[in-house]
Amino acid sequence: xxxxxxxxxxxxxxxxxxxxxxxxxxxxxxxxxxxxxxxxxxxxxxxxxxxxxxxxxxxxxxxxxxxxxxxxxxxxxxxxxxxxxxxxxxxxxxxxxxxxxxxxxxxxxxxxxxxxxxxxxxxxxxxxxxxxxxxxxxxxxxxxxxxxxxxxxxxxxxxxxxxxxxxxxxxxxxxxxxxxxxxxxxxxxxxxxxxxxxxxxxxxxxxxxxxxxxxxxxxxxxxxxxxxxxxxxxxxxxxxxxxxxxxxxxxxxxxxxxxxxxxxxxxxxxxxxxxxxxxx
Amino acid sequence: xxxxxxxxxxxxxxxxxxxxxxxxxxxxxxxxxxxxxxxxxxxxxxxxxxxxxxxxxxxxxxxxxxxxxxxxxxxxxxxxxxxxxxxxxxxxxxxxxxxxxxxxxxxxxxxxxxxxxxxxxxxxxxxxxxxxxxxxxxxxxxxxxxxxxxxxxxxxxxxxxxxxxxxxxxxxxxxxxx
Numbered sequence: 001x002x003x004x005x006x007x008x009x010x011x012x013x014x015x016x017x018x019x020x021x022x023x024x025x026x027x028x029x030x031x032x033x034x035x036x037x038x039x040x041x042x043x044x045x046x047x048x049x050x051x052x053x054x055x056x057x058x059x060x061x062x063x064x065x066x067x068x069x070x071x072x073x074x075x076x077x078x079x080x081x082x083x084x085x086x087x088x089x090x091x092x093x094x095x096x097x098x099x100x101x102x103x104x105x106x107x108x109x110x111x112x113x114x115x116x117x118x119x120x121x122x123x124x125x126x127x128x129x130x131x132x133x134x135x136x137x138x139x140x141x142x143x144x145x146x147x148x149x150x151x152x153x154x155x156x157x158x159x160x161x162x163x164x165x166x167x168x169x170x171x172x173x174x175x176x177x178x179x180x181x182x183x184x185x186x187x188x189x190x191x192x193x194x195x196x197x198x199x200x201x202x203x204x205x206x207x208x209x210x211x212x213x214x215x216x217x218x219x220x221x222x223x224x225x226x227x228x229x230x231x232x233x234x235x236x237x238x239x240x241x242x243x244x245x246x247x248x249x250x251x252x253x254x255x256x257x258x259x260x261x262x263x264x265x266x267x268x269x270x271x272x273x274x275x276x277x278x279x280x
Numbered sequence: 281x282x283x284x285x286x287x288x289x290x291x292x293x294x295x296x297x298x299x300x301x302x303x304x305x306x307x308x309x310x311x312x313x314x315x316x317x318x319x320x321x322x323x324x325x326x327x328x329x330x331x332x333x334x335x336x337x338x339x340x341x342x343x344x345x346x347x348x349x350x351x352x353x354x355x356x357x358x359x360x361x362x363x364x365x366x367x368x369x370x371x372x373x374x375x376x377x378x379x380x381x382x383x384x385x386x387x388x389x390x391x392x393x394x395x396x397x398x399x400x401x402x403x404x405x406x407x408x409x410x411x412x413x414x415x416x417x418x419x420x421x422x423x424x425x426x427x428x429x430x431x432x433x434x435x436x437x438x439x440x441x442x443x444x445x446x447x448x449x450x451x452x453x454x455x456x457x458x
Contacts, residue, residue: 050408058410064346064356067409067429105355107346107429117316119428148361148383148406180454181361181384183406239405240384240454241443272407 001083002136004280006092009076009084009138012278013096016142017072018104020276021064024055027210028187028273031248035185044243051238051271062104066183066272069106070144072097072126073204081136090128097142098122109147129201141208141277146270149182155200155265162262164223167192168230174266175231175247180240183270186247187211188227191265192220194255199263202253207267208275211249224250238271285439289337290378295400298444300451304402305439310339310381314360316430317423318368325371332423333432336376339402343381344429345419346409354419354435356409359383362401366390373399381442385454395450402442403453415440 029052036048058065074093078084086092101108101123110124111117133139154174158166171190178186191202213221228250237243248271257263286294288308298304311333313321324331342362346355362382366389369380373393380399383406394401404412416435423432446452 047405050405050411054408054411057414058356061410063349063352063410063413065410066407067344067346067356067358068360069346069356105347105349107344107355109344109429119430121428151361179385181363183383239403270407 001081002079003083003085004138005086006084006089007086008280009089009140010092010096010099012140012280013074013093013142014100014103016140016276016278017097017100017106017144020142020144020274021069021104021106022062023059024065024272025210025275027212028248028271029055031211032271035245035248039243039245041243043241044238044245047238047241048245064104064106065274066146066270067107068109068146068148069101069123070146070274071110071150072123073129073143073145074126075129075141075143075205075208077131077133077139079135079137080132082138089130093128094124094126097124097126138280139277140280141275143204143208143275145274146272149178149186149268149270152178152182152268153203153266155196155263157196158262158264160260160262164226167223167264168227170264171227171266172230172234174268175234175236178268179236182268183272184236184240184247185238185245185271187269187271187273188231188247188250189267189269190227190250190252192252192254192263193257194263196263198255199265200267202255203265203267206251206253207269207273208277209251211251215252215254217254220252220254224252288339290339290400291337292398295378295398295448298400298447300444300447300453302444304442304444306339306402306442307438307440308436310341310435310437310440311422312341312343312345312433312435314342314344314430315364316427317432318365320424322368322371331375335372337378339379339381340372340377341381341435345433346429348419352413354413354416357413357416358406358409359404362386369393373397385452386446391446391450391452394446394448398448400444400448401446403445404440404442412440
């Protein structure tokens with residue numbers, strides 16, 4: 001067994017929340033630069049330039065990339081040979097988030113109750129997912145997600161006999177409804193299979209992966225490509241003001257499912273999709 | 281295209297000159313308000329009472345900024361999605377509101393009110409809150425401090441970059457929804 005004090009996890013969560021909010025992901029920055037070369041309209045080009053400039057300024061001045069510093073999801077892969085000590089894991093994670101949002105001058109966007117709506121002023125609780133893995137390491141990923149795009153996410157229970165075309169059509173419907181509201185160009189996390197709730201979980205998890213057709217299975221890599229092509233032919237473009245770049249990337253995560261269904265969940269995420277990870 | 285410089289208060293004369301698609305640099309005073317603040321303002325109006333702030337020719341910015349680091353006027357301060365404010369907006373336009381700043385499109389009802397009262401809806405670029413913070417010279421909470429980031433802040437801005445989204449004739453930069 002390897003003993004680990006949960007304070008180490010608290011510190012790592014703080015570090016990752018700050019990094020995610022100040023430093024735009026490399027894969028996304030690269031995709032923005034590629035999109036800038038491809039766009040022809042002056043307006044789309046100017047908008048993409050502003051996003052790139054904003055990322056540089058945020059990193060340099062340690063100002064949040066976006067004022068919506070998000071609802072923090074924390075994904076932990078906990079090695080089964082790790083013995084945690086020094087306190088409760090969930091509390092350590094939440095204290096880590098709280099520290100980051102105080103020290104980093106990040107916005108506290110969480111209300112205590114969906115009806116009563118009093119700000120907790122700590123940006124906690126976070127949403128914590130724990131998976132038990134082999135080994136003696138702890139892998140932590142944080143994903144602070146803005147709600148402009150989160151509000152545009154959707155799920156549909158397709159028929160088991162539905163085709164890949166039906167999946168693409170549903171994604172297009174979701175992106176059209178999102179329109180200019182959720183800060184396009186989008187990154188789409190798509191969960192296919194599992195159950196109603198697990199498909200949604202997969203769609204969120206898919207956003208942690210760098211963009212660029214990286215599903216392990218060939219037919220899903222092809223589906224990612226086909227969805228991206230179809231979405232980019234919608235012409236919504238940066239800020240919804242027209243252009244070739246409506247999405248920067250499409251990541252699919254899949255899971256076995258039931259004979260009677262084919263759940264498809266789409267998490268719509270803005271061009272400032274944020275995440276950071278580290279292994280302890 | 282040339283860039284138009286405008287100053288607050290945003291009088292009807294200024295509003296009438298702006299056309300959907302125009303690039304604008306705004307200088308002067310703007311007020312932040314998002315969901316929770318709009319709901320409070322609406323509740324006051326519902327009771328038939330006067331609002332605690334004067335909206336005539338004023339500009340409301342749909343924004344909840346991050347806190348300012350020491351020595352800075354404000355933190356990251358980009359726009360939030362405007363359509364969430366649609367059902368509160370008509371009442372404020374009727375009180376003489378000059379303009380709104382946000383991102384995304386608006387309802388037909390809001391568009392009609394904009395046209396009727398010669399108001400203007402501006403777009404700020406979403407997700408560039410760090411860049412926009414450099415255009416804000418000062419920020420002060422003037423109402424509803426208990427709402428934290430959702431409080432009404434009075435911002436002094438200089439050359440704040442905007443696009444005219446819906447002009448005073450009701451012309452919209454976005455294509456019609458299908």
